[in-house]
Amino acid sequence: MTSTSPAVDQQRKLVTSVPGPRSQALHARKSAAVSAGVGVALPAYVERAGGGILVDVDGNHLIDFGSGIAVTTVGNAAAAVVNGVQEQAADFTHTCFMITPYEEYVAVCEALAEVTPGGHEKRSALFNSGAEAVENAVKVARAYTGRQAVVAFDHGYHGRTNLTMALTAKSMPYKHSFGPFANEVYRAPMAYPLRWPGGPERCADEAFAAFVDTVHTQVGESNAAAVVIEPIQGEGGFVVPPAGWLRRVADFCSEHGILLIADEIQTGFCRTGDWFACEHEDVVPDLVTTAKGIAGGLPLSALTGRAEVMDAVHVGGLGGTYGGNPVACAAALGAIETMRSEDLCGRAKQVEALFTERLELLRSKYDVIAEVRGRGAMLAMELTAGAGDLRPNPTVTAAVNAHCHAQGLVTLTAGTYGNVLRFLPPLSSPDHLLREGLDILEEAFASVTP
Numbered sequence: 001m002t003s004t005s006p007a008v009d010q011q012r013k014l015v016t017s018v019p020g021p022r023s024q025a026l027h028a029r030k031s032a033a034v035s036a037g038v039g040v041a042l043p044a045y046v047e048r049a050g051g052g053i054l055v056d057v058d059g060n061h062l063i064d065f066g067s068g069i070a071v072t073t074v075g076n077a078a079a080a081v082v083n084g085v086q087e088q089a090a091d092f093t094h095t096c097f098m099i100t101p102y103e104e105y106v107a108v109c110e111a112l113a114e115v116t117p118g119g120h121e122k123r124s125a126l127f128n129s130g131a132e133a134v135e136n137a138v139k140v141a142r143a144y145t146g147r148q149a150v151v152a153f154d155h156g157y158h159g160r161t162n163l164t165m166a167l168t169a170k171s172m173p174y175k176h177s178f179g180p181f182a183n184e185v186y187r188a189p190m191a192y193p194l195r196w197p198g199g200p201e202r203c204a205d206e207a208f209a210a211f212v213d214t215v216h217t218q219v220g221e222s223n224a225a226a227v228v229i230e231p232i233q234g235e236g237g238f239v240v241p242p243a244g245w246l247r248r249v250a251d252f253c254s255e256h257g258i259l260l261i262a263d264e265i266q267t268g269f270c271r272t273g274d275w276f277a278c279e280h281e282d283v284v285p286d287l288v289t290t291a292k293g294i295a296g297g298l299p300l301s302a303l304t305g306r307a308e309v310m311d312a313v314h315v316g317g318l319g320g321t322y323g324g325n326p327v328a329c330a331a332a333l334g335a336i337e338t339m340r341s342e343d344l345c346g347r348a349k350q351v352e353a354l355f356t357e358r359l360e361l362l363r364s365k366y367d368v369i370a371e372v373r374g375r376g377a378m379l380a381m382e383l384t385a386g387a388g389d390l391r392p393n394p395t396v397t398a399a400v401n402a403h404c405h406a407q408g409l410v411t412l413t414a415g416t417y418g419n420v421l422r423f424l425p426p427l428s429s430p431d432h433l434l435r436e437g438l439d440i441l442e443e444a445f446a447s448v449t450p
C-alpha cells in the first residue's frame, strides 16, 4: 500500500447484500431525479474511498478493480491530491485562465512537457474532459495543416460530444439516435489480432495495408489532417495492436504530412507501466490527449504537442471558462508528483505480473476465455463461445461481472460486443486486495460456467 490512503481500512467487508438497503433507497431517488440516460453499472453508492477500497453507504468495503474508469491511478483521495486541492481551494477557486492567469496552469503544462513522449519543444492547453481534449486536438490539427479529414479506427472510443461521437466507433449506447454526426471523419480497420480475418500472424501487415488503402482511396493523403488513435484501445476492449504496427502508422503519417494524435486518455499516466503507452512502441506522436489519471479524480484534460503545431492557432482560438481550473491543476501537480515519488510505472508492472499469472491460469481452465491481454495495470480477458469459436460471449461476461459485484468486487466490462472483462485497479491497492479480487473472479467463473 502507498502512503496515500491511511484512512480507509484495506479489507473487503460485506455487511449487507450489494447494493444494500441505503444504496437501494438512494437509487430510487436517483431514478426520480436523474435522467434515465445516465446509466449506473453497480448501484452501490459510495461514501468514502482510498487505497484499493470503496466504502458504500451501507458500510460495505468493496475492492476496486475499476478506478472510476482508469482515473484514480494514484488512489482515491490520495494525500498529495487532497492537500493540493485543500490549499488551492482556500487560496482561490477560479479566475478563468484566459482572463487573469495563475501559476498552477503553467506548472501543469511544464510537467506535461516533461512526461509526455519525445524530447522536442512542446506546448499544452488544458480543458475539462477527455472529449474536449480530443475535439481540440482536431481543431489544432486542422488549423496547422489546413486540411479537414480525420481518420479514426474500428472499435475506437474518443468521447460523447458531437465530433467525438463521430470519432467513436460503437453505436449503442454512445451514438444511437444522436446523429447527424460531424463530417470529414473516416474509419480504418483496427489491428485487432484476435479478430483479424487472416489470423493474428497476418494482422500487423494486413491491417497496415488496409489503413493505407483507406487513407489513399477514401480520403486522399493530402486531405488528411490527422489520424486519431488509442495506442491500446480502452472502451473497445483493451485491444493491443501487434508490435510495430503503430510505428508503421506513425511513419506513414509523417511521410504524408498527416498529424498523429495519440489519445492516451485511458492509457496515460503510468497505467500501462510507462508514462504513456506510445513509449512502449517507441512512437512520438505530434499531439497527445490526456485526462483521467492526470488529476486523481478532479476534472482536467490536456492537449500537448509540438510547439510549432500548438502555436499555429490564432490567439484566442483555444480555451473555455473552466479549462485548467486552479483546483484541478493543484490536484494534477499532486498526482504527478505521487506518480514520480512512488514510481507508479514500476507498480503498474508489478500489478501486471500479479494479474497475468492468475488470468492466464483461468484462461487455461475456462475455454470461454479466448485471450488475456493488455499492459501494466490495464488488463482484460475476452470471452467467446469457446473451443475456438470466436463468437462473442456477452452473456457469460455479464454473469461473471454480476457475480463479482455481488461479492464486493467492482469490475468493469468493455468491448464492441460487451464481451470483455477489464481490470484497472488503482495503483495504490495493496497486493492482498488484488489477490482477493482475483479469487472472487475465479469463484465467479466456477459458478457461472457449466
Ligand code: PLZ
Binding pocket: 069, 128, 129, 130, 131, 132, 134, 157, 158, 159, 160, 230, 234, 235, 263, 264, 265, 266, 267, 291, 292
Ligand atoms: N478517449 C481513450 O477512454 C473516456 C468513457 C465512459 P471523457 N472513456 C470512458 C463513458 O461511457 O462515457 C475516454 C477514453 C478515451 C476519450 C475519452 C473521453 O473522455 O472525459 O469521458 O470525455
